[in-house]
Amino acid sequence: MSKAFSAIDEDREVDRDAFTPGVEPQPTWCPGCGDFGVLKALKGAMAELGKDPEEILLATGIGCSGKLNSYFDSYGFHTIHGRSLPVARAAKLANHDLEVVAAGGDGDGYGIGGNHFMHTARENHDITYIVFNNEVFGLTKGQTSPTSPKGHKSKTQPHGSAKSPIRPLSLSMTSGASYVARTAAVNPNQAKDILVEAIQHDGFAHVDFLTQCPTWNKDAKQYVPYVDVQESDEYDFDVTDRREAQELMTETEEALYDGTVLTGRYYQDEQRPSYQAEKQSRGDMPEEPVAKRYFDDDYEWERSFDVIDRHK
Ligand SMILES: Cc1ncc(C[n+]2csc(CCOP(=O)(O)OP(=O)(O)O)c2C)c(N)n1
Ligand code: SF4
Ligand SMILES: [Mg+2]
Structure with a gap:
């Protein structure tokens, strides 16, 4: 295997700074923006997992x-x-050795991209x-x-929004996500741990990440203090039990707007195969990444036409 495909999952030490780009290392986000917390947590999680x-x-x-x-x-792919999600799915299908992460805002993912969110969860892409989630278009x-x-x-709803907010945790679990969690930028340690779990999870892992927008959403302070449902004695539930997870998600989603921020891992199903595993079990996807063929000068491309012929 060429180097580009061979180092995956090897144990090695990686420093968080390995993920700081040489070009534009200083983000242009506003001071106090929760997005800094996501960046820090993601760098920390990838370093902890030893990813290059x-x-x-x-x-x-x-x-x-x-x-x-x-x-x-x-x-990276700024879509x-x-x-x-469609770009992330395609990349994972072409090269399932890649660690694929998709990210975006509440407007991006739950609004205009809502259809992709629902179906990527349903299909359990890895x-x-x-x-x-900063509750505004920032x-x-x-x-x-x-x-x-x-x-x-x-500005778009000067008299106050007449709409009820979406319930992202419930939506992803009922659509089929096999890992669902919420964390907050105000808690970088929990955020890093949740991302480590989500990245390690084999299947669609959805993390609703509460990120304050001090510039356009002055209610940002509502994310503090938060409660970790795994740490708190008040919450005793089984993350593998859909019904129990759903009950707590409903409470969480309602409580957020009353000022109580519950965070943590809500649901995890480790038994359900990912979409990639399902495809491979059907002989529909090779064990070796298809993308690798582009680096293989000896690959006989005519073989692709055999597949097309099979479907005629
Ligand atoms: C098809 C299309 N419609 C509208 C826009 C304008 N637009 C850019 S970002 C954005 C909303 C961003 O909100 P969100 O996804 O919550 O991200 P945030 O900035 O809060 O991180 C919109 C409507 C666009 N770029 N493309
Ligand atoms: S506008 Fe809000 S979300 Fe955007 S960078 Fe500034 S604080 Fe962050
Ligand atoms: Mg937003």
């Missing part, structure tokens, strides 16, 4: 959140609005999906987003 930048593909959407791949050194100056609370006032 060239083993990772980070696909991002459009928004302040979408700038993440300018500040995180790995392979169009709401389309980080991707980690980080949604920067980049375009604070418009109401799918997670803005009812009554939230903005």
Whole structure:
């Protein structure tokens, strides 16, 4: 195997700074923006897992959140609005050796990209999906987003939003995500641990990441203090039990807008095969990444036509 495909999952020490790019190492996010917390947690998680930048593909959407791949050194794809997941899926199908992470905002992922979110969860693609949830469209100056609370006032809803916010945790679990968690930029240690778990999980791992936007969402302080449902004695539930996870998600999603921030791992199903595993078990996807063929001068491309013929 060529080097580009051979170092995956080897044990080795990697420093967080390995993910700081030489070009544009200083993010242009506003002072106090929660997006810094995501960047720090992601660098920490990848370093803890011993990943090298060239083993990772980070696909991002459009928004302040979408700038993440300018500040995180790995392979990157800054997609169009709401389309980080289709790109991430395609990359994972072409090269399942890559560690694929998709990231974007609440508007990007739960609004314009909502259809992709639902179906990527349903199909259980082996991707980690980080949604920067700041409850507004940050980049375009604070418009109401799918997670803005009812009554939230903005330039687009000057009399207060008449809409109820989306329930992202419940939506991803009922759609089929096999790992669902919420964390917050105000708790970098928990955030890093959650990302480590999500990246290690084999299947679609959705992390709703609460990120304060002090510039356009003055309610940002509502994310502090938070409660970790794994740490707190008040919450005793089984993360593998859908019904129990759903109950706690419902409580979490309602409590957020009353000022109580519950975070942690809500649901994990380690039994369900990922989409890639399902495809391989059907003989529909080779063990060796298809992308590798582009580096193999001896590969006989005519063979691709055999597959097309089979479907005629
Ligand atoms: C198809 C399309 N529609 C609208 C826009 C304008 N636009 C850019 S970012 C954005 C919303 C970003 O909000 P969010 O996804 O929550 O990201 P944040 O900036 O808050 O991180 C919008 C509507 C666009 N770039 N493309
Ligand atoms: S506008 Fe909000 S989300 Fe965007 S960089 Fe500034 S604080 Fe962060
Ligand atoms: Mg947003």
